[in-house]
Amino acid sequence: MSENKEIKFSEDALALVSRIINRYPEGRQKSALLPVLHIAQAEFDGWLSPAVMDYVASLLNIQSIEVYEVASFYSMFNLKPVGKCVVEVCRTGPCWLMGAEDIVKYMEKKLGVKEGGTSADGMFTLKTVECLASCGTAPMMQIGETYHENLTLQKIDDILDGCRNNVTEPIAHWRKNKIKA
């Protein structure tokens, strides 16, 4: 995100946030924090800068520290810039039994990064994650909201090529096309 870009949600996102706040009792708007942080990642390049978190705090009328302490607790929130596609490979037992270690190694080689790193072209960030409730179709990985299951090395090549050819702006778990007024 460029330094001088104004930090403000789109009109659609603001309307969605106020609908979400209405799902909780009066005065309990803090409950909307996790959904709103997901929306913030969708609106601001897939990660949460301190300035974005301050903005979220102001939207929910809570202290900034209440946002920081939550954002740092949950694994889905990125507190550093990420590539356009964050590739999350599951590494837990059931996926490991089916070859997740091969998948991670293959991706590291293919993307030229170590786990946690972002490829030189800024396209991919490689993350390993814990069980995503997809153990019966292991090995698997997630990009954005999409589960890619029963992975083979060929499938990975196709998926990554698909990303390179089609993804032009960062994708978050809560996809932009799901932010509707």
Added chain:
Amino acid sequence: MGRKLLTEHINVPGIRNLDTYRKHGGYETLKKALGMKPEDIVEEVKKSGLRGRGGAGFPTGMKWGFLAKPEGVPRYLVCNADESEPGTFKDRYMMEFLPHLLIEGMAIGSFALGCRTSYIYIRGELMYVFHILQEAIDEAYAAGLLGKNILGTGFDFDLNVHCGGGAYICGEETALIESLEGKRGNPRIKPPFPAIKGVWGCPTVVNNVESIMAVVPIIRDGGDEYAKIGIGKSTGTKLISACGHLKKPGVYEIDLGLPVEEFIYSDEYCGGIRNDKKLKAVVAGGSSVPILPAELILKTAAGEPRLMSYESLSDGGFASGTMLGSGGFIAMDEDTSIVKNLYTFTRFYHHESCGQCSPCREGTGWMEKLLHKILDGHGTLQDVDLLWEIQSKIEGKTICPLGDAAAWPVASAIRHFKSEFEEYVRNPQNIQKDRHYYRVNNINPELV
């Protein structure tokens, strides 16, 4: 053939949509329930013998009976759709294909408990399912099945879906409540129990997705009818998520009491072990429950066939038994390294510990490091003893059961596979050669 109380229509094209769901009897049970007295609904659930499907197996009807009902204070039903226990993927499957079954169950349960607003807490990674649920909820509102004066009965009820942010611990019910309040998922000290003081300090019932869905057939057919299925105190059907080295992994609805051997080897269920290898071990109820070697999962220590039921799986205590847990059934073939599999579990618990209790926060980290050292070929026999020591100092000494859940896999692996740990220590050079898991390009193409 087991009965399909929950999954009967799951393969009907379009069953995710309201019209199709209604064509197959959907929301008829809600209509019936709204004509009953709330306390009679609770009574039917008690009669059914339904036990919580989230892992602990606590009787659902009894839990509902405990809910405090102070005047003028709202109370809440919260559905636990956090599903993060490794090996478990049934709730995801059910919500993805049958979102309206969950909505119908939530409406019936909320009516029975006197809740006017309820929440489904779904793990954030399942964002696509979150949107499926939201769309189904919108459909139900538009059809007058949620909102004001449902089906003209005067019952007003709002249902909301809430997403998490990626944290296994938020499946623990008090952590889930904290998370629903927009906080870090730190479990609360009990008492007070959620039934007295839950979300926003109000009486709350937290139930697993499958428990809530099961209420629909229970009210439709009656609790007695439901209780006829199963064996002893394990009544009804159960969804099993089967994974690992099985020919046909997937979600299966079984009658409780099915022999484990039939579940693993019959063509109706998992179809046996991949590549016709031998079965080495099974983790029968999600990563937290004790691992058992093949001989003990197929037969109890007394030589009886082991059944898929709460009682039979725990027969023999932890010395020779395990638990049904969440129904996450992980099978491992003869080539599997138990130590390496355990390492991935321990790393998981270390990663997911919320950090409030020292035995859990520090103990999981030490266990992960020791296992790493052993796998790396630098372990000693004392390290194996130390592992045992550490796990024994976590169990029962923490705020929430995650500590126990981290200790049990370590204890059971050492109990049943100690020689394998020793082999890593004595002959590390032999172990390193063998990778002990499926190489991705060797996966049987038929199964991909």
